[in-house]
Amino acid sequence: MQVFTRGAPEAGLLAVVESHPRQRIVAASPAARALGVNAGDSVAAALAVAPDLLLRPRVPALEAATLEELAAWAGHFTPHVSLDPPGGLVLEISASLRLFGGLPALARMLVDGLAALGLHAALAAAPTPLAARWLAACRPGELLRPRTGWQDRLAGLPLGVLVDAGVGLDSLDLLLGIGVRSLGDVQRLPRAGLARRQAGAVSAVLARARGEAPDLRNWFVPPARYTARVAMAVPTDNVEPLLFAARRLFAGLAAWLVARQAAVDHCHLHLEHESGPATVLELVTGAPSRDEARLGLLARERLAALPLPAPVEALHLESGLPVALAPRSDDLFGDPDSARENAGLLLDRLRARLGADAVTGLRPYPDHRPERAWRPLPPGARQPVATTTAGPRPLWLLPEPKALGGRAQLTLLAGPERIESGWWDEINGGDVRRDYYVAADEAAALCWVFHPLDAPGEWYVHGYFG
């Protein structure tokens, strides 16, 4: 269910349908449940009570991928994560408790973190993986600490939990037949008797859950690159819903990067359409970063400017290779790096929307010809050694000298300064032979005017002393 709804703030009327062994509802959104659609209903019955119900087929591959994504995300709480299919995740947290401030605080952080990913989970803690899993299924929210006698808290659990742990249905029928209703009842039965009746698996499972026998698990190994996919609840080409879904992906990426103490400087966001190739958006941050807000801002600017050929069905995020990033400690007196980071962020945003060429710096260039005495430069780059100019130079330069009409009333204040250079560049129009003056017009504005040596009667404005 949640793999479909996490891309949108409101689940709406949605139900997930399984086609094997027969068509039936597997899960329904809260809005659908309110109308009377329940898990286990047939599709026809569900459509009868809620005609607007949106049906999505169940995609086990997507569920498995989401579980793996979640395992990668959980890596920043503990390095020991193992998958517990179909829908579970086991975190070995005993070594992380002190860092995160105790069991309740850690549980709260997990719930909040999952909410940022758009998921909701039933959470429980216990000294053994099996016990934790059973508690999560039956009494979510219960946090058992390893004190003497904790095993007794398992006694009230119903017998049905044993099915998940590999106990055969025939053994279960046997136990039900002799009036056993809870794990506590099983515990009181003689083990030898159970083993004689081919129900030895029950006591073995129980021993693992109670911590009397070892329970070995394979730890999850996170992938070298972060990839995640989120399906849109409804195909759309609107920016806001797309951005909402993309933020889910960025939250996962950020947590994955925190776990690896790394940062990325680029990632690809694939916008998948129903047909045709996916639109690929490359997000480049100026410096390696693991700030989800920064990626979200960049994605917003890029998405707003992007023409989409068709509505988007799903988003797929692929990170670049992570680079190691030294973690920064918080400073008591404000963060000295934040100003520099802000400056980089502004540059990223302007470039993302306006294009890299639209945002530049400037530097002087040693050339006598005024129009060639400057060059663009990447912003913030080191300046070359300053050169001095011979005469006054205006703060504003016109891109092209503008011919003065006969009506202009100018008073020459300073000059002339003869600039004669560039004879080698005549083909490009770079041959400059001019006498420059500073002139004031009737409103006392100062202009930089010249007349070409070859045409003494023609006057041009080339700049303003702003």
Add this chain to the structure above:
Amino acid sequence: MGSPLALAALPPCLVWQADRLAGSAAAGLPTGFAELDAQLPGGGWPRGALIELFADRPGVGELALLLPLLRRTPADHWLAWIAPPFLPYAPALTSAGLPLERLLLVRTTNAAETLWATRQAAASGACSAVLAWPARIDGAGLRRLQLAAEDSATPLFLFRPPEAARQPSAAALRLLLSGRPGGLTVHILKRRGPAAAAPVELALPQRPGAAAPSRLDDHALARPAPARLALAGLHPRRT
């Protein structure tokens, strides 16, 4: 009631006279011109406010007015110039003492982009000052810019044509700039506090032709002036 003399004898912190600027304004950024500082609430450019400058033509000294502020751009902060009408000339900026490596020159293709870039630069808190030349902007846009500048405590200078001075605006300070020989006349159209009585006359000694008009003539390499043509409208300087 006491006599006016008795009022005047009281310490200034106890009595506020209506023709004085409110003393509560946050300290501003010094403009570099004592005459102007005296007329501005807070004694300088307001921090975190929209400032509108109406220059009737380029070249009256509109940039020279800001140069003392722009020279103080700290490292880690940008000096954003958004959609300037001409090319800011790098050699002149360097000799004016501007830290060119902090300059962020943003070119835009339409009015909406200019407004967007201005707002981003003002709201980011990463700029020591933002200079923008919007083609046109409405009251709501001005209000948004004022809020962005206020939030991040960035002075935001908008250069607009003098016709736009009639438009109501959310700007904290509006100045009309006009040229005069050797300097600049500043009419304060709006400020926080009482209306300004008289325009402020500023001297701009750094401007060519103002303080040292004969500098070039004294230059060892200066050539004798070529014969100036008695063109219609072009007159040699009367001395």
